[in-house]
Amino acid sequence: xxxxxxxxxxxxxxxxxxxxxxxxxxxxxxxxxxxxxxxxxxxxxxxxxxxxxxxxxxxxxxxxxxxxxxxxxxxxxxxxxxxxxxxxxxxxxxxxxxxxxxxxxxxxxxxxxxxxxxxxxxxxxxxxxxxxxxxxxxxxx
Amino acid sequence: xxxxxxxxxxxxxxxxxxxxxxxxxxxxxxxxxxxxxxxxxxxxxxxxxxxxxxxxxxxxxxxxxxxxxxxxxxxxxxxxxxxxxxxxxxxxxxxxxxxxxxxxxxxxxxxxxxxxxxxxxxxxxxxxxxxxxxxxxxxxxxxxxxxxxxxxxxxxxxxxxxxxxxxxxxxxxxxxxxxxxxxxxxxxxxxxxxxxxxxxxxxxxxxxxxxxxxxxxxxxxxxxxxxxxxxxxxxxxxxxxxxxxxxxxxxxxxxxxxxxxxxxxxxxxxxxxxxxxxxxxxxxxxxxxxxxxxxxxxxxxxxxxxxxxxxxxxxxxxxxxxxxxxxxxxxxxxxxxxxxxxxxxxxxxxxxxxxxxxxxxxxxxxxxxxxxxxxxxxxxxxxxxxxxxxxxxxxxxxxxxxxxxxxxxxxxxxxxxxxxxxxxxxxxxxxxxxxxxxxxxxxxxxxxxxxxxxxxxxxxxxxxxxxxxxxxxxxxxxxxxxxxxxxxxxxxxxxxxxxxxxxxxxxxxxxxxxxxxxxxxxxxxxxxxxxxxxxxxxxxxxxx
Numbered sequence: 001x002x003x004x005x006x007x008x009x010x011x012x013x014x015x016x017x018x019x020x021x022x023x024x025x026x027x028x029x030x031x032x033x034x035x036x037x038x039x040x041x042x043x044x045x046x047x048x049x050x051x052x053x054x055x056x057x058x059x060x061x062x063x064x065x066x067x068x069x070x071x072x073x074x075x076x077x078x079x080x081x082x083x084x085x086x087x088x089x090x091x092x093x094x095x096x097x098x099x100x101x102x103x104x105x106x107x108x109x110x111x112x113x114x115x116x117x118x119x120x121x122x123x124x125x126x127x128x129x130x131x132x133x134x135x136x137x138x139x140x141x
Numbered sequence: 142x143x144x145x146x147x148x149x150x151x152x153x154x155x156x157x158x159x160x161x162x163x164x165x166x167x168x169x170x171x172x173x174x175x176x177x178x179x180x181x182x183x184x185x186x187x188x189x190x191x192x193x194x195x196x197x198x199x200x201x202x203x204x205x206x207x208x209x210x211x212x213x214x215x216x217x218x219x220x221x222x223x224x225x226x227x228x229x230x231x232x233x234x235x236x237x238x239x240x241x242x243x244x245x246x247x248x249x250x251x252x253x254x255x256x257x258x259x260x261x262x263x264x265x266x267x268x269x270x271x272x273x274x275x276x277x278x279x280x281x282x283x284x285x286x287x288x289x290x291x292x293x294x295x296x297x298x299x300x301x302x303x304x305x306x307x308x309x310x311x312x313x314x315x316x317x318x319x320x321x322x323x324x325x326x327x328x329x330x331x332x333x334x335x336x337x338x339x340x341x342x343x344x345x346x347x348x349x350x351x352x353x354x355x356x357x358x359x360x361x362x363x364x365x366x367x368x369x370x371x372x373x374x375x376x377x378x379x380x381x382x383x384x385x386x387x388x389x390x391x392x393x394x395x396x397x398x399x400x401x402x403x404x405x406x407x408x409x410x411x412x413x414x415x416x417x418x419x420x421x422x423x424x425x426x427x428x429x430x431x432x433x434x435x436x437x438x439x440x441x442x443x444x445x446x447x448x449x450x451x452x453x454x455x456x457x458x459x460x461x462x463x464x465x466x467x468x469x470x471x472x473x474x475x476x477x478x479x480x481x482x483x484x485x486x487x488x489x490x491x492x493x494x495x496x497x498x499x500x501x502x503x504x505x506x507x508x509x510x511x512x513x514x515x516x517x518x519x520x521x522x523x524x525x526x527x528x529x530x531x532x533x534x535x536x537x538x539x540x541x542x543x544x545x546x547x548x549x550x551x552x553x554x555x556x557x558x559x560x561x562x563x564x565x566x567x568x569x570x571x572x573x574x575x576x577x578x579x580x581x582x583x584x585x586x587x588x589x590x591x592x593x594x595x596x597x598x599x600x601x602x603x604x605x606x607x608x609x610x611x612x613x614x615x616x617x618x619x620x621x622x623x624x625x626x627x628x629x630x631x632x633x634x635x636x637x638x639x640x641x642x643x644x645x646x647x648x649x650x651x652x653x654x655x656x657x658x659x660x661x662x663x664x665x666x667x668x669x670x671x672x673x674x675x676x677x678x679x680x681x682x683x684x685x
Contacts, residue, residue, distance in 0.1 A: 039380075061179060061262065063302025067379045070299050074418060090163065090180055097298035121155050123148050125292045127420045128299065135148040135292070136422035139429065 003108050007101040008080055013052040017082075033084075040068035047077045054104070057085040066098045073099035073129030093118045099129040142203050142506060143288050143433045145253045152295065153250045156257055160184050161243035168240065183263060183301070185233075185256030186242055190558050193237040196259040197249060201269035201287040201311070202230030202509040209496035209507055211252045213489040219245055224492065226477060226485040228549055228600060229308065230268050230509040231259055235556055257295055262303045264294035264375075268310045270318045271510040274434055275518040277466035281330050281338055283313040285431040286367065289422065293368050300375050304382035305390035307375070308347075311340075319511055320627030322346045322355045323603055325392045326374060333361045340367055344374055344404070345396030348597035353393040354631045358405045364427055366412075369420045373412035377404065436467075437504035437519055443469025447522045454529050456578065457540040462525065471522050473503075475515040475532060476539040476547060480576050481569050484550045485513030487537075494535050498528055511627075512549050512588075514542070544581040545589050545654070546572040549600050553593030553610065554617075560593035562610025562617035567591055567643055574647050584654055586666045588626070603627035605668040606653065607634040608646060619646035623653065623679055624671050635676060638684055649683050656682045 006012070017033035018026070024042070031052035034040060043053065053072060055065040069081055080102050083095050087105035095103070096118050103109065127134045145153075160180075167177040181187075185196040197212070204212075212232055216224045219241050220234040227233055237245070249255055258265055267287040274282045290309055294300070300307070310321045313330035321327035327343035340362045346355030362370040378392045381399075396404045445468050449455035463472040475495060478484050487495070495515055499507045502524045508516035520528060532538040541547045548571065551557065553564030568591055575581055590604030594611070601607030607622035618640040625634030641649055654667070656679060661670045671679065 060176075061302050062384055063262075063300070063304075064380055064384075066299045066302065067376050070376075074414070088176060090176075091302075094296075094298035094301055120159055121296070122151060125152070125295050126297055127418065134422075135152075136426045138148065139146070140423050140425050 004082065004102055004104045005109065005111050005114060006080070007096070010080075013080060015052070017052055017054040034068060036062050036064045038068075040071045043072065043077075044075050047072070047075060047079075050077065051079040052082060053077065053079065054082045054084050055100075057083060057087055060086045060088050060091055066094065069095070069098040069100055070129050089113055089117055093120065097124065097126075097128045097130045097132070142205060143200075143284070143430060149292070150250075150253070153253070153255045153257070156184070156255060157243060157246045157250050160246055164239060164243050179261060179302075181242075182261035183258055184242070184246065185259035186237070186239070187260055188558075189235065189556050191556070192235065193239055193242070194233055194235050194556070195237040195242060195245060195256060196227070196231050196233040197254060197256050198259045198266040199230050199232060199254075199509050200291050201267055201273070201284050202271050202511075203269075203273075203284060204507045204509065205252075206496040206500035206505050206507070208252045208254055209492055209499065211248060211254065213492035213496065215245055215248060216492065217489040223486055223488045225483070225552070226487065226509050226513050226515065228511050228513060228598065229266055230271070230511060231266055232509070235552075260306070261301075262305050262307075263301045264297060264303075264307045264309065266308075267291050267294070268308070268319055268324070268511060270312045270314060271508040271516050272318060272463065272472055272518065273313070273508075274436070275465055275470075275472050276314065276316075277464060278316050279312075279314040280332060281313045282431070282434045283311045283328075283330055284434050285427055286328070286330060286340065286364075287311045288430045289367065289427060290371065293371070299372075300379055303375070303379055304384050305387065305392075307378075307392065315629060317627070317629040317631070320600070320603060320631075322631045323348055323352075323600075323627055324355065326371070327355050331361065337363065339363050340370075342370065342374070344408075345393040345401070347391050347393045348600060348602050349391065350388055350595045350597070351391075351394065351397075352597065352602035352633045353397060354633065355393070356396070356401045358401065358408065365421050365424050366416055367421065369416040369418065370408075370412055372420055373408045373415050376411050376415070377407045381407075437506075439467045439470060439519070440521065441469075443467075443521050444523050445469050447525055451526070453533070453540075454526055456582075457529055457538055458525060460540040460544070460582070461542040465519070467519075469522055471520050471525060473517040473520045473525065473528060474510065474542045475517065475537050476541050477514050477537075478541055478547045478572065479536050479539050480546070480572050482572070483565050484548055484568050487515075491535055491537055494531065494537070498531060502528055512547065514547070540578060541581060543586045543588070545575050545584055545587040545606075546581060548572070548589040548591060549604075550591040551593050551599035553591075553599075557593065557598075559596055560610070561595075561612035562593045562619065564591045564593040564599055564610060567608065567610070567619065567646070570643065571647055571650065574651070583658070584667065586668075587654070588668075589650075590625070600627060601625070602633050603631070604634055605666075605671070606650060609636075611640060613640065617643065619643060621646055621649050621653075621683070623676065624668065626668060630668075637676070637680055652683050653679050
């Protein structure tokens with residue numbers, strides 16, 4: 001986990017994330033990993049006890065993880081949401097907007113460059129789970 | 142037309158800087174071509190056969206004169222002095238250098254333009270009716286809705302890595318000039334029983350290898366739920382659209398494989414959840430944007446008469462002028478399909494001239510059409526002759542709107558790395574063979590569409606006559622299709638039979654048009670006769 005860049009203040013979760021199948025089979029796990037094709041909604045009954053959900057990106061062009069993240073945040077999940085796999089610098093800003101607050105990329109990313117990439121756009125057009133105020137909302141108070 | 146406020150401007154300015162940084166990292170070798178590709182694609186930059194191609198967005202096909210002049214400037218300064226208007230109301234430049242791309246985007250940003258999301262597996266430019274705001278047959282101007290969608294879809298974090306590209310079209314008329322039902326999402330503005338304006342959604346249309354006409358999935362989405370409904374449509378697609386095969390990855394395949402009912406059920410379920418999330422701009426935002434699309438100050442006293450004593454001008458008026466909602470005004474379509482020309486191409490000088498005419502005669506506004514022509518939307522009838530004279534001098538007055546030589550053609554093997562056959566030379570030869578305007582007018586409305594490969598960028602599935610170029614044992618071969626339409630009577634063309642050589646397919650077109658002339662009944666267009674008579678009769682004439 002040395003490469004993980006976190007945008008959270010809480011303690012790093014020690015327990016390794018288990019595969020979704022294993023998670024559903026055991027009642028006490030608090031960290032789970034879901035693959036691109038897996039349905040994030042099966043986790044909804046367990047959100048209270050989860051403190052880490054890792055979402056894997058097999059290739060950066062596979063965008064299913066963005067929807068998975070949004071669904072989890074929209075459903076009230078507040079624990080760590082970590083993007084892993086083929087996570088590249090230029091995708092991090094969108095991932096942040098979809099609720100990811102930790103990144104564990106296969107190839108390390110310079111944290112300073114990531115910070116710049118994430119903060120580059122001062123405004124946003126959409127309401128997403130990051131709760132930033134969209135431009136239409138600023139326009140109309 | 143819409144004008145950026147400080148927020149819109151900041152977004153495109155930031156994009157320029159971001160892309161400048163990305164190009165720098167690519168040129169320095171910090172990004173591999175594989176990593177850079179999705180980034181450049183999201184800025185409209187393709188690597189073609191010979192050079193980079195840059196596609197610039199023209200949101201819903203609407204441009205000011207100033208913007209149009211910038212397009213000429215870019216052609217002159219960075220390209221080979223011409224641009225190519227596309228079937229999605231955009232413009233593309235075929236000879237761009239990577240290192241120039243950031244400067245071009247900066248030039249575009251200075252006139253409130255960009256190349257954001259003109260390629261890539263994301264939501265593309267929102268297209269619309271080129272007669273919006275000018276035609277009498279619409280129930281509202283669709284462009285404010287398109288602008289709402291433009292802003293929502295720009296840099297959408299959840300939907301930037303979709304299974305495949307995603308295209309919207311928005312219209313507000315029963316007459317479909319935008320091939321609305323051949324889009325991933327087609328929206329038609331309608332009134333509900335209470336007289337409120339809302340959106341009828343059609344999802345899962347498209348051309349490509351597997352053409353489909355989008356089924357209607359919802360008859361009315363209120364204005365203040367437009368975005369959450371669109372989000373629901375996209376989310377179901379993003380989660381369940383196929384990613385194992387790029388040729389089966391468009392939403393049309395998902396809708397087809399799930400079935401329209403099941404897809405709709407999933408969308409409705411997602412929508413029920415999403416409409417709670419506060420995703421929709423307030424109605425005040427639509428009202429704010431709509432203000433930019435108010436009618437220009439028309440001269441209510443403008444004469445309704447046109448002096449048609451010049452016979453060439455009279456032909457142009459008869460063919461290229463459409464009815465305007467304001468008496469005394471007309472909608473003039475400038476054909477970019479001259480005899481022997483490349484469909485959709487215009488030189489810098491021609492682009493400048495069209496900008497000048499718009500400034501002088503059309504309240505500073507132009508439109509790009511999906512059939513690769515340019516429109517002056519608000520022209521006084523009394524000015525038409527002066528306009529026509531200047532167009533004619535510049536080679537911009539072909540009187541062939543909607544006739545057989547007003548063809549759509551993809552770039553084909555002359556530019557495109559995907560193509561199997563050339564499209565442009567075939568379009569040129571057809572325009573020579575059918576050059577006689579009297580003959581064209583005798584044939585009447587005839588939509589001819591040419592694609593150089595099965596990806597169907599030349600819309601051959603939607604052609605009354607379609608041509609598909611294929612590679613047959615190393616030589617270019619052309620298949621002939623009949624019976625397609627991208628209009629409100631949308632239908633998909635069918636292949637007649639074995640393909641032809643380049644000259645052979647032109648002969649075959651003559652055969653089918655001759656048969657039409659022989660068989661047609663009073664008032665029938667080519668497509669009407671084809672539908673009545675049926676394929677068999679046409680096949681027999683072609684193959685004997």
